[in-house]
Amino acid sequence: MPTRPDLRTQLKAAVDHLRTGGEPAPELAEYVRKVMLPGGWKDLRATDTEGFETNLTIRIAERYRDEIVAAADGAMTLTSVVNEGFEKYLAGEFEPRPRVRESRPKERRVAGEKMVNLNVTPNAALHGQVRDSNVLPTRVAGDYLMHRFKVGPYAPGYVEPLPVGSDRTPMIPRVLRDQIRDKAADLGHVVHQDMDEGFQKYLAGEYTPKAPEWPQGVEMAMLKVRPNNDLFDQVKVKGRSESPELRPMQIGLAYVLDKYGIDPSTAE
Structure with missing residues (x-):
């Protein structure tokens, strides 16, 4: 050690x-x-090992990890970038983004955001100094990697997601549920965030939904999502006066199916 x-x-x-x-x-x-x-x-924790390195495991979304590795492209090691981030943080030249307290630690897993480990071996002295500042080194390291390579929250045009809402568990054909999950994973999207986008467009008059119709006799399954509560309530109010035949989740599902290019008839 x-x-x-x-x-x-x-x-x-x-x-x-x-x-x-x-x-x-x-x-x-x-x-x-x-x-x-x-x-x-x-x-x-002493050893005479040259380099004074220490292992650091960063928990990060898989898509961000892949983008960071691709951007580095072997031209530099991620460890060297983390060391650079630690130095800038200690010099007051970099500050990680404020964290929003998550009331549901499993939210990312429920929403379909796959998390992975990214291992680096930064300089132990820098690692220790960051740790002694009462900020998690993994937080500084992860944020600096995203900042350095303009990934995730640091990407141009990034829009901060709305706060997650209550659990919503609409029953839809299992085949469509699986298609939605697979498409979201391929795009690197979170389903309820796309629902939020659809709600916003519906409220702004930019989207006219049509209630999806499921084939008869197909196997049904729950799709777990947590769209923003305020948007959900606003859609409910507007729907009562303009689209009484549509419930908010039907509007959200219709938008997601349209956005992902999924035809409800494929559930047959």
């Missing part, structure tokens, strides 16, 4: 100072005190 070289150097200086009987040096005593604190052993 690698040692943070800054602390090792400081402790060596303290030992040399004590051996020579030098004058009182409170700053050196502070280094020793730091190691004696609860959990101080974590800063003494």
